[in-house]
Every structure is written in C-alpha cells, then in structure tokens.
Amino acid sequence: MNGPAPARGLRALDIDPSVAGIALALAVTAIGFDLASGGIFLTPRNLSNLAIQSSVVGIMAAGMVLVIGARHIDLAVGSIVGVTGMAAAVIQVEWFSPDAAWGWPLATAAALGLGALIGAWQGYWTAYRAIPSFIVTLAGLLIFRGLAYLWTDGRTVAPLQPGFERLGGGIDGSIGGPWSLALGILAVAAIGAATARRRAERRRHQIPTRPLWADLVRFGVAAGTILGFVAVMNAYTLPRTDVARGIPLPVLFLIATAIGVDSLARRTRFGRHAFALGSDPEATALAGVRVQRVTLWVFALMGLLAGLAGVLTSARLGAGANSMGTLAELRVIAAAVIGGTSLRGGSGSVVGALLGALFMQSLENGMVLLGVSSALRQICIGLVLLLAVWIDSATRSRGHS
Amino acid sequence: MIGSTDRPQFGRAIARLLRSLRWPIHGLGAALLCAGPAFGEVAVGVSWSNFQEERWKTDEAAIVAELERLGARYLSADAQSSLEKQAADLESLIARGADVLIVLPQDADALVPAIRAAQREGIPVIAYDRLIELPGVLYLSFDNREVGRIQARVIQQRVPNGRYVFVKGSPQDPNSHFVHAGQLDVLRPSIEAGRIEVVGDQFVDGWLPEVAQRITDQLLTANADDIDAIVCSNDGMAGGVVAALSARGLDGTPVSGQDGDHAALHRIALGTQTVSVWKDSRALGRRAAAAAVLLADGTAPAAIPGVRRWTDGPHGRPVDAILLEPVAITRDNLGVVIEANWVPRDVVCRGATAAPPPACEVP
Numbered sequence: 001m002n003g004p005a006p007a008r009g010l011r012a013l014d015i016d017p018s019v020a021g022i023a024l025a026l027a028v029t030a031i032g033f034d035l036a037s038g039g040i041f042l043t044p045r046n047l048s049n050l051a052i053q054s055s056v057v058g059i060m061a062a063g064m065v066l067v068i069g070a071r072h073i074d075l076a077v078g079s080i081v082g083v084t085g086m087a088a089a090v091i092q093v094e095w096f097s098p099d100a101a102w103g104w105p106l107a108t109a110a111a112l113g114l115g116a117l118i119g120a121w122q123g124y125w126t127a128y129r130a131i132p133s134f135i136v137t138l139a140g141l142l143i144f145r146g147l148a149y150l151w152t153d154g155r156t157v158a159p160l161q162p163g164f165e166r167l168g169g170g171i172d173g174s175i176g177g178p179w180s181l182a183l184g185i186l187a188v189a190a191i192g193a194a195t196a197r198r199r200a201e202r203r204r205h206q207i208p209t210r211p212l213w214a215d216l217v218r219f220g221v222a223a224g225t226i227l228g229f230v231a232v233m234n235a236y237t238l239p240r241t242d243v244a245r246g247i248p249l250p251v252l253f254l255i256a257t258a259i260g261v262d263s264l265a266r267r268t269r270f271g272r273h274a275f276a277l278g279s280d281p282e283a284t285a286l287a288g289v290r291v292q293r294v295t296l297w298v299f300a301l302m303g304l305l306a307g308l309a310g311v312l313t314s315a316r317l318g319a320g321a322n323s324m325g326t327l328a329e330l331r332v333i334a335a336a337v338i339g340g341t342s343l344r345g346g347s348g349s350v351v352g353a354l355l356g357a358l359f360m361q362s363l364e365n366g367m368v369l370l371g372v373s374s375a376l377r378q379i380c381i382g383l384v385l386l387l388a389v390w391i392d393s394a395t396r397s398r399g400h401s
Numbered sequence: 402m403i404g405s406t407d408r409p410q411f412g413r414a415i416a417r418l419l420r421s422l423r424w425p426i427h428g429l430g431a432a433l434l435c436a437g438p439a440f441g442e443v444a445v446g447v448s449w450s451n452f453q454e455e456r457w458k459t460d461e462a463a464i465v466a467e468l469e470r471l472g473a474r475y476l477s478a479d480a481q482s483s484l485e486k487q488a489a490d491l492e493s494l495i496a497r498g499a500d501v502l503i504v505l506p507q508d509a510d511a512l513v514p515a516i517r518a519a520q521r522e523g524i525p526v527i528a529y530d531r532l533i534e535l536p537g538v539l540y541l542s543f544d545n546r547e548v549g550r551i552q553a554r555v556i557q558q559r560v561p562n563g564r565y566v567f568v569k570g571s572p573q574d575p576n577s578h579f580v581h582a583g584q585l586d587v588l589r590p591s592i593e594a595g596r597i598e599v600v601g602d603q604f605v606d607g608w609l610p611e612v613a614q615r616i617t618d619q620l621l622t623a624n625a626d627d628i629d630a631i632v633c634s635n636d637g638m639a640g641g642v643v644a645a646l647s648a649r650g651l652d653g654t655p656v657s658g659q660d661g662d663h664a665a666l667h668r669i670a671l672g673t674q675t676v677s678v679w680k681d682s683r684a685l686g687r688r689a690a691a692a693a694v695l696l697a698d699g700t701a702p703a704a705i706p707g708v709r710r711w712t713d714g715p716h717g718r719p720v721d722a723i724l725l726e727p728v729a730i731t732r733d734n735l736g737v738v739i740e741a742n743w744v745p746r747d748v749v750c751r752g753a754t755a756a757p758p759p760a761c762e763v764p
Contacts, residue, residue, distance in 0.1 A: 040623060049618050098751070153458050156610075158640060158664035159752070170648040239626070239650040313611060318644045319664055321610050321637060368619035374572060374604045 012214040018340030018392055022355040025388060029359065033366035041366055044235035048248060050358070050365050051233075052169040052316070055250035056081070056309045057328065058357035061335040062261040063305035065353045066271070066298050068336055071278035071345030072126060072133035074299065076140030077306045077332055080118050081325025082148035084111040084310030089157040089320020092164055104164035112307045118144060119303015120296060127295035141329070148322040158319035168316030169248040177234045177244030184230035188223045195219050250312050254354070257305065262350040264301075274298050278345025335360055338388045359388075443473040443697040445690065446499025448490045450507035450531075451482040456660055456682050457505070460529075463686025464503070471694050484508050488515040495519060501697040502526045503689050509533040509575070525696035529689055532575055534714045539702040540722040541689050543680040545576050546713060549583025549634070551729045552657035555676040556630050557588060557597075559655045563629030566601035566620050568642055570608045570634045575715065577604065580634045580659070588632075600624050605638055614641030621649055630655040636665035636677055643673045661730060663744050669732055670753040670761055679738060680727045688723060735760035 033041040040046060060077050067074045092098070092107035118140070125136040159165075166173045175183075195215055202209045209215075233251075234244040247255075265271035273294045276284040285291045313324045337343060338359060339352030363384060367377045445468055449457060461477070468475045476497050480487035487507050492515065494502060502519055506512050509532055516526050520537055528540045556565075567584065570577030591597040601620040605613045613633070621628060626649055633639045639658035646654050652673045658665050661679035668674035692705050702708065702721040711722035730738055735758050739746045750761035757763075 037623070043622075046622050049622065053615055053618065154456075156637065156640065156662055156664045158667065170644070171650055173648075316644065317610055317614060317641060318647070319610070319640050321640070323607070323609055323637070324611060326607060326609055364615065365619060368603065368616050369623050371601070371603075371623070374606055378606075 012211050013217060014210065014214070016340075016349060016352070017395060019349055019352045019355065021392055021395060022339055022352055022359060022388070026355055026359045026362065029362050029366070033362065033369065037366065037369050040369060044232050046365070046369070047232050048236040048245065050361060051251045051254075052248050053365060054358045054361040055169075055248075055254040056313050056316075057331050057335055057361065058254045058354050059257045059305050059312070060302075060309050060328065060332040061339070061353035061357045062257050062350045063302040064332050064336040065339075065341050065348035065350050066261070066265060066274050067133075067302050068333070068341045068343060069265070069278045069345055069348040070274045070295060070298050071281065072295070072298070073137060073333070074122070074133065074140075074302050075137040075329050076118075076122060076144060077302065077309070078325040078328035078330075079141045079144035079148065080115055080303060080306035081310040081313055081328055082322055083118070083144040083151070084115045084307040085314035085324045086148045086151050086157070086310075086320045086322060087111045087114050088164070088311050089160055089314050090151060092161050093157055093159075093320075098161060101163075104161040108164065108167075108311050111311050112304060115307020115310065116300050116304040119306070120300040122303065123296035123299030126299060127292040133299075145322075145326075148324075152320075152322070154322060156319050156321045160314065160318055160320070165315050165318050167249050167253075168312055168314075168318070169250050170316065170318075171238065173250070174233070174245040174248045175252065176246040178246075180230050180233055180244070180246035183247065184226050187226050191222050191226075192219060250316065253308065253312060257308070258350055258354050261301075261305075265348070265350055270294065270297065275346055275348070279347070331357075331360060334385050338385065338392070340392060342393075360385075443471075443500050443694050444476055444498045445473050445501055445503060445693045445697070446476040446478075446491075446494030446497065447503045447529075448487055448494060448505065449477065449479045450487060450505045451480060460682045460686040463683040464690045467687045467690035468694070471690065473690070473694050473697075480507055482507055484511045488512060491515040491519060495522060495524060499524065501693045503529050503693055504533065505529045506531050506533055508573075525693075525702070527689055527693055527696065530576075530685065532714050532720070534716050534718050534720060536718070537702065538720070539692060539696065539705065539708070540711065540720045540724075541685065541692060542722070542724060543685065543727045544724040545579035546583035546586070547724075548659050548678045548680070548727050549580035549585075550587050551583075551678045551727060552580070552632060552634070552659065552676060553584040553587035555729055555731060556632055556655050556657050557591065559675060560630040561591070562596045564598050564600045564624065564627055566617075566624075566628050566631045567599065567603070568613055568616065568631060568633040568638055569602070569604045570638070571606055572604040574608070577608075577634060578715075579713075584632055584634075600628065608635055608637055610637045610641035612641070613638035614645045617642045617645035618648070621645065621651070626651060628654065631657075633657050634659065636660045636662035636674075639665055639668070639674055639677075643668060647673070659727070661738055661743060663748050666730065666735065666738060666744050666749045667751065667753075669730065670735060670749050670758050672732070672756065676729050676731045678727045679730045679743070680725070681741065681743070684725055688725065692723065732758040 030042060064074065088107045088111035091110050092103040096103040122136050122140050125131050126133045199209050199215065233247045236245045237243055238245060273289045276289065277291060277294055310325065314320045335357035336353045339349055339356030341348030341353060363381050364377060367380065447464060465475050476494055476499055478490035478494055480490050484507050491502060502524055504526055506528065513535060516533060516535055519526055526538045528538050530542045532540055569581050588597055592599060603616050605616060631642055631654060633642050633656050636658035639656050642656055646652055655675040657676050658674060659678040661677050665674055665677045669677060695705055707723045708721050710719050712719050714720060728737065735749055738744050739749060739760055753761050
C-alpha cells in the first residue's frame with residue numbers, strides 16, 4: 001500500500017475542532033445578539049465596526065499564539081502599544097513639521113522599529129539570561145507604560161497627520177468597493193489555485209489526497225466566507241451616500257498579519273521550532289535547534305506586532321495618549337487561548353486566535369449595543385472566557401491526545 | 402629616642418587616620434548642612450495615587466513652587482494605583498519626617514486606617530481633589546459637582562431639546578459620580594419634562610479614551626446616528642467620543658469635557674468639542690501647599706481661610722472643605738486659558754483657519 005487509507009465521511013473534511021468550536025460560538029453569539037438588538041447587530045455598519053474594533057487585539061493575538069506556543073507569555077504588549085503609539089504621534093507632530101508629507105510614514109516605521117526592538121530586548125532577557133518571561137514582560141509592562149507617560153509628561157498629543165489617521169479606519173480609512181472586490185476575488189482565486197496545486201502534487205507523489213468533494217466543500221466555505229465578508233464591507237456606505245466603504249485599513253492589516261503569521265507558524269521551520277520549543281524544550285535543544293535565537297525572534301515578532309497595534313490605536317484615536325493599550329494584554333491572551341492555543345505550549349492556531357479576538361469583541365460590542373452596564377459586561381466576559389476555555393479543553397482531551 | 406623617631410611616624414599615623422575618615426567627615430558635614438535648614442522647616446509629604454492622568458504633573462509643579470516660596474520641604478510618593486502601596490507610602494512619608502500629609506487617594510475608604518494612624522501621631526491630613534470623609538481631614542478640591550453642572554448647562558444651551566447620551570468616567574472613581582450628579586442637577590427638570598431623552602448612559606473603565614470611542618461607536622449604531630448631544634465627563638474620553646463621531650461624519654455634535662487638556666482646547670477651537678471645564682490645577686496646588694503649611698503650624702482645619710462646611714459626600718458626613726470654582730472654556734473665551742499661560746496660542750489655534758474663534762483671529 002502507498003500509505004494510510006484516506007479518511008472517510010465527515011472526517012475527510014479535516015476540520016480543526018477548536019477553530020470549528022470557536023466559529024460555532026461566534027455564530028451563536030452573533031445570532032443571539034442580533035435577535036436581542038432587534039436586527040442591529042448583523043448590519044453591515046455594526047459588522048464593519050466590529051471588525052475594526054477587533055483588529056488591534058487580533059493582530060497582537062496572532063503574535064501571542066507563537067509566544068504562548070513557545071511556552072512563554074508576554075504581559076507587556078499593552079504597554080508596548082502605549083509607548084509605540086506615543087512614538088508614532090510625537091515623531092510625526094513634534095519632531096517633524098506637522099505638514100511634512102513624509103512625517104507620518106517615517107513615524108510609523110519608527111514605531112514599528114521601536115516595537116521590534118522592545119520585543120528583542122525582552123527576548124534577550126528571556127532567552128539569554130534565562131529569566132522567566134512572566135517576570136521579564138511584567139517588568140516590561142511597568143517600564144514601557146512609564147516611558148509612554150514620561151515621553152510627553154503625560155500630555156496627549158493631538159491632532160495627528162490626516163494620512164496617518166486614515167490607517168485607523170474612520171471616514172476615509174477604507175479602500176473602497178472596487179478594490180475590496182478585487183482583493184476578494186484575488187484571494188478566492190489564490191485559494192482555488194493552491195488547493196488545485198496541492199491535489200496535483202500529492203497525486204504526483206502518490207500520497208492519498210482528500211476526496212474531491214471534501215476539497216470542494218472546503219473551498220466553497222472559504223470562498224463563501226471571503227466573498228461574504230467583502231459583500232458586507234461593501235454594503236457599509238459612507239454616511240448619507242451610496243458609496244461603498246469597502247474593507248477598512250485596520251482590517252486589511254489584520255488580514256495581512258493573520259496570513260503572514262499563520263504561514264510563519266505552520267509552513268516555516270521557525271514556526272515549527274517555536275512550537276517544538278513549547279512542547280518539549282529539552283528535546284528541542286538536544287535536536288540541535290538554536291533555542292535562544294528562536295525565543296528572541298518570537299518576542300521580537302510579538303513586539304513588532306504590538307508596535308503595529310500601537311500605530312493603529314493612535315491612528316484610530318487620532319491622538320497619542322499614554323493610556324493607550326491599558327489592559328490589552330489580558331484581552332490578547334484571552335483571545336489566543338479561546339482560539340485554541342494551550343497555555344502549556346506546543347500548539348496554537350492563528351485563525352483560532354483571530355476568531356477568539358472577534359468573539360471577545362462581539363461580546364463587548366453586542367452588550368453595549370443592548371445598553372448593558374460596564375460592571376455586568378465585565379462579569380459576563382469573565383464568565384464566558386472561563387466557559388469557552390473549559391469547553392475547548394474538555395472537547396480536545398476527548399478527541400485528540 | 403622616642404620623640405624624635407616617633408613624631409614623624411605618629412604624624413603619619415594621624416594623617417593616615419584622618420585620610421581614612423575623610424569620607425565619613427565629609428558625609429557628616431554634608432548631612433549637617435542639609436539637615437541644618439530642616440530643623441524648624443516644615444516637611445510636607447504628598448501621596449499621589451498615580452501619575453497617569455495628564456494633569457497631576459501640573460499640580461505637583463504648583464505645590465513644589467509654593468512650598469519653595471514658603472520655605473517648606475517637599476516629600477512625595479507615587480502609589481501607582483495600588484491601595485496597598487499607598488497605605489505603605491503614607492507610613493513611609495511619616496517616617497521620612499513629614500509634618501503634614503497631602504493625599505490624593507486611590508481609594509479613600511481603604512486608606513482610613515492609615516490616615517487615622519497619621520492623625521493619631523498629630524500629623525494633619527489634606528484630601529487632595531478626591532474626597533476622604535474623615536473628621537479632621539481638610540478636603541481641597543474643585544467643586545466637582547459644579548463641573549458637571551457647568552458641562553450640562555453649556556450643552557443644554559446648545560441643545561435644549563433632543564436625544565442625549567452620557568459618557569461617564571470610571572465607576573470606581575467617586576469624582577465620576579459627583580460630576581454626573583451635577584449634570585443631572587441641571588438636566589433632570591428637562592428630562593422629566595420630556596424635552597430631553599436619554600438614549601445612552603455608560604461608565605467608562607479607567608476613563609480610557611479607546612473604550613469611550615468603542616462605546617460611542619455602539620451608541621451611535623444603536624440609535625442610527627440619531628443623537629443630538631453627548632455629555633462626556635472628561636477631555637481624554639471626549640477625544641475618543643469625537644473620533645467616533647468623525648468616523649460617521651458627525652463632527653460638530655455638541656460634546657463636553659473637563660481638564661482643559663491641550664488637545665481638547667484645540668478641538669474647541671476647531672468646533673468639534675463644545676466645552677472643557679477648566680480647573681486651574683495650579684491654583685489647587687498653591688492652595689494645598691499653603692493650607693498644608695498652616696496646618697503643620699497648628700492651625701485648625703476650620704480656621705484655614707476659604708474653608709466651609711460641606712456635606713455632599715456619599716456618607717453625608719460634614720467635612721471641612723475648600724472648593725475652588727471651575728471655569729467653562731468654550732469657543733468664545735479661549736483667550737482665558739491662553740492668557741493664563743495654560744496653553745500656547747499656536748497649539749490651540751493650529752488649523753482653525755476656516756471659522757476661527759475670537760481668540761484665534763488674526764488681528
């Protein structure tokens with residue numbers, strides 16, 4: 001025989017159970033809120049807002065998957081958002097003339113660089129000085145929040161350059177109908193081509209492929225999701241006009257980040273090493289993996305993504321405020337864990353983390369829509385977090401080892 | 402002979418001894434020099450809850466300047482929002498020699514034991530900006546309820562009838578409740594008469610601007626943009642509120658704030674924010690420093706100039722209070738904050754060329 005027999009029936013669809021679980025929870029929540037709010041939750045406007053509101057946490061959650069997967073934690077991401085957001089604001093408005101066209105791109109690049117540098121710094125202490133990442137990043141949480149404050153002595157920096165503020169969404173922060181449709185079609189075509197190519201490759205090497213119907217169903221779901229998403233984004237129009245807004249820029253960054261980090265995690269050696277590190281550090285070291293280097297890069301990547309989150313947060317707010325990102329680390333870790341990343345390390349899903357971020361934000365979004373008070377929201381979100389992770393771990397131990 | 406051979410050795414030994422002692426001698430001298438003026442000088446200990454909000458740096462600068470002028474010493478501690486740390490800070494300030502304490506409480510109820518302990522040691526306490534409802538404590542603040550009344554009055558003048566939203570501060574901060582109570586003092590008659598309909602009412606954890614922005618997104622969605630005014634309790638959050646309004650092309654909807662943040666004053670010049678209630682925290686700092694020195698010299702709280710009896714606290718206990726008057730800053734009187742050197746003119750007026758407010762008009 002040429003290998004294991006191809007899976008039959010529903011198993012052939014190869015559904016990742018934790019991703020399916022969170023997707024189901026998301027669907028149930030969305031329908032529930034839509035009914036309770038009298039049909040407001042599932043409108044293009046609210047869904048577009050929801051997507052933007054989830055972007056910052058989603059971007060960081062993608063990075064957190066690798067961090068937690070490597071059996072570390074990063075508690076400083078919220079503070080990195082604060083200090084990099086401040087950096088972007090101060091540089092574009094105070095270091096350069098506020099009217100200089102190249103002010104904000106340079107400021108953005110600087111903020112990203114700062115984020116990566118901070119991440120690398122934390123990675124250095126964790127990897128080469130063997131200090132537990134909990135402590136290193138707890139120190140980072142304090143240090144960088146303090147720096148964010150000191151930078152302007154607590155002053156909020158506003159307004160920012162219009163080009164920069166576009167990055168945060170807002171009235172001219174989307175790419176418009178035609179571009180969104182084009183990107184959607186491109187994405188569907190790319191997935192179709194990749195699926196076809198994978199089938200051809202496997203057939204050439206005589207590895208059993210998924211049954212055609214399974215691949216078609218998977219492709220159909222992906223295509224449907226993508227085109228449905230584009231349709232919803234295009235259905236949200238500029239106020240008092242018929243002009244489609246299209247995909248908001250923060251959401252575009254989120255999608256790009258998700259694709260990038262997911263590829264990194266699942267298709268590169270670096271990603272495999274990171275998860276191996278979390279699964280069994282000693283064995284990974286003995287296998288010849290440069291454990292310290294991998295750790296450093298994992299944290300540097302997390303810092304870079306937190307920097308991007310900082311840029312988007314200050315762009316959306318239209319200001320650099322030293323309190324930006326406060327408590328974000330909790331939301332980011334919750335999103336990753338809800339999405340199936342085990343705190344024990346060794347496994348994680350970027351797509352799951354994204355859905356986790358979306359799910360957590362849906363709860364806040366829906367409850368404010370319904371006028372629920374902040375204390376009740378806090379209780380609800382805490383209970384749901386507990387429930388979601390419990391269900392996920394219970395179903396996982398039943399199905400897989 | 403002993404004398405002739407030992408004297409140089411003896412001299413050298415003395416020299417060596419003195420050389421080895423030179424640092425302790427210098428230190429003692431320095432300590433005496435520094436401590437000298439401290440004998441008889443009043444030491445004022447200030448316990449900050451945290452330095453995160455923009456304004457506390459201004460307060461501190463004012464307190465320090467006034468204390469220098471009065472010849473008193475400044476000691477401080479930052480509790481970084483921790484109740485436990487603040488209790489420890491109070492003890493440490495006393496240990497460092499504070500004769501009087503100025504406390505910006507993180508949580509007044511939780512600090513009661515530490516404050517009672519200070520009072521038992523004969524150290525008077527001033528509650529700075531946030532209420533501590535204990536007998537003997539001097540409460541020094543702006544009339545926060547008046548802040549809310551001013552915000553509501555200005556907004557109501559712009560929008561006497563319509564659909565209102567309240568974006569309030571942190572639910573754990575008693576000031577949020579005082580401000581909102583003031584807002585309701587002014588608006589309740591109109592609400593009850595049906596002229597004003599409250600279609601949204603939310604607290605914002607930590608007064609965070611991003612949270613205020615998300616909440617405003619949702620309130621706008623829930624009401625299909627049909628909101629005529631947003632009574633917002635501070636400038637930081639007003640930034641988030643205005644960002645959410647701009648994303649829907651609703652700039653210019655009346656929005657209130659407090660603190661006189663530079664960004665907010667600029668928004669007022671542009672017309673995207675209606676009012677910021679300005680509390681010259683420099684005045685508060687000056688009054689606190691002056692009152693602290695008087696208290697340390699033995700003056701009773703009730704005898705401090707400007708004090709009155711105040712009973713508006715949550716427990717209704719009578720408190721000796723100095724409450725300063727806040728000022729409403731709108732388009733028409735931006736000159737007030739510019740002339741008081743609170744904010745530079747170009748920061749306020751940048752970009753306000755389309756319909757400049759009086760203070761920004763080029764003469």
